[in-house]
Amino acid sequence: MTSHNSLMARRLRLVLAATVAAAALALSGCNTGGEPGGTVTESPSATQTATAGPTPTPTEAPAYVPASASGRAQNVPVPVLPDVAKTETKEGLEAFARYWYDTLTYAYETGDMKPLEGVSGPACPSCARVRDVVEGWHSDGRWLAGGRMVVEGAQTKFLEVAPNEYQVLIQVRQEPLSYFRADKSLDETTESRPAIGDIMIAGYENDAWTAKTVEHLVND
Numbered sequence: 321m322t323s324h325n326s327l328m329a330r331r332l333r334l335v336l337a338a339t340v341a342a343a344a345l346a347l348s349g350c351n352t353g354g355e356p357g358g359t360v361t362e363s364p365s366a367t368q369t370a371t372a373g374p375t376p377t378p379t380e381a382p383a384y385v386p387a388s389a390s391g392r393a394q395n396v397p398v399p400v401l402p403d404v405a406k407t408e409t410k411e412g413l414e415a416f417a418r419y420w421y422d423t424l425t426y427a428y429e430t431g432d433m434k435p436l437e438g439v440s441g442p443a444c445p446s447c448a449r450v451r452d453v454v455e456g457w458h459s460d461g462r463w464l465a466g467g468r469m470v471v472e473g474a475q476t477k478f479l480e481v482a483p484n485e486y487q488v489l490i491q492v493r494q495e496p497l498s499y500f501r502a503d504k505s506l507d508e509t510t511e512s513r514p515a516i517g518d519i520m521i522a523g524y525e526n527d528a529w530t531a532k533t534v535e536h537l538v539n540d
Contacts, residue, residue: 431458493529
């Protein structure tokens with residue numbers, strides 16, 4: 321009888337131990353958030369918000385200073401070719417003609433012929449004449465002031481005069497152009513004249529216009 325009671329007591333202790341172990345495991349699972357409704361403890365790094373640094377101050381472009389008796393032009397904006405001037409259309413050719421004169425103005429102001437020559441053919445005679453003036457008066461400390469080309473009108477019938485070549489008529493005038501020596505003395509200033517007519521022959525190749533020739537309709 322005593323032996324039977326001992327066996328029953330031992331079995332009861334084993335059942336109680338298993339029950340306690342199962343309860344401990346259940347509580348452990350709730351604390352880790354593994355079951356719905358469990359408490360989730362996030363690490364500090366997951367809840368921290370990055371602190372934004374100071375916003376950089378935009379850098380302003382240097383101010384444009386036109387040429388004058390005091391010295392040459394500074395920070396002259398490079399002309400930008402309009403998107404329409406990249407198309408082989410009537411509007412594209414007229415916009416290109418205006419842009420070409422913008423590059424001519426830029427050459428007078430800066431002595432830099434690259435934008436003008438970049439949209440002109442190698443045999444363009446007017447470009448050679450401009451180069452002589454521009455490069456001659458932007459050397460040895462000399463400079464030019466004024467001379468802006470003002471296009472009052474550009475028009476084309478957009479008819480081919482040769483394969484992929486068209487002509488466009490331009491009404492343009494040049495503002496007075498002053499020639500300064502290195503000692504800041506004035507050599508001469510040209511007079512302002514009414515607009516004259518120019519004719520440009522431009523070709524369209526490789527998705528771009530090029531001025532082949534640019535001449536006055538009437539010789540001075």
